[in-house]
Amino acid sequence: MGFDPIYLAIIIVGMAVSGLAALYVKLSFNRGAKVGLQSGLTGREIAQRILHHEGITDVTVHEHQGFLSDHYNPGSKTLNLSPAVFGGSSAAAAGVAAHEVGHALQHAQGDMTMWGRTILVYPAHFGSMFAPWLVIAGVMLAGGQALLPGSASYLIAVTGVVLFGVATLCSLVIVVNELNASKRARVVLADMGITRPGEEDDAVRSVLTAAGLTYMAAALLSLVQLLYWASIVFGRRD
Secondary structure (H helix, E strand, O other), X not given: OXXXXXXXXXHHHHHHHHHHHHHHHHHHHHHHOOOEOOOOOOHHHHHHHHHHHOOOOOOEEEEOOOOOOXXXXXXXXXXXXXXXXXXXXXXXXXXXXXXXXXXXXXXXXXXXXXHHHHHHHHHHHHHHHHHHHHHXXXXXXXXXXXXXXXXXXXXXXXXXXXXXXXXXXXXXXXXXXXXXHHXXXXXXXXXXXXXXXXXXXXXXXXXXXXXXXXXXXXXXXXXXXHHHHHHHHHHOOO
């Protein structure tokens, strides 16, 4: 199995799309950061108010270093907000803070995508790292010949495809999970009167849409790679 320009093209295009999506998130956040909230609430205060409003008392809010490093940790039940969100009083900060609270709400309510994401994340990480090497090992073991069902080389290669399938499944679950958290964020911000219709709500939507695109790009790249490795094993391209 030698150099394959198709796979190189997949990686280059995937990296370009992911890079553009990340840039779009940064630009959207920076634009939204210029839209101040009439309420003057910071991301920390918004997160705490929503948690209280939803009756969640066992989740704490902390500041976490890094630009847009915001995340919810279901293990420690902590909302970790980046400095620009934790202390920011902009529409962008409100959107990100409410989005992370959305994950806490998913966790508290037993949302299936949250549980699926939690269960799959480690196997998916393992799969994305080792799956390609298993496929390559299987092909090399076959000596460049067609992979015969039932042979050791075939089973090794198929194991690689299955592992990459788990990684792809996880990326798709994450997309649904993230979109659901963003939807919850916009609804609760509007219902509680934290953001106003118009410029504030538009800025929140822009930031959350941009963030969602990054996960979609990652899922699309994973799916294309899965199809590529599956074609190697089941289509046996030479």
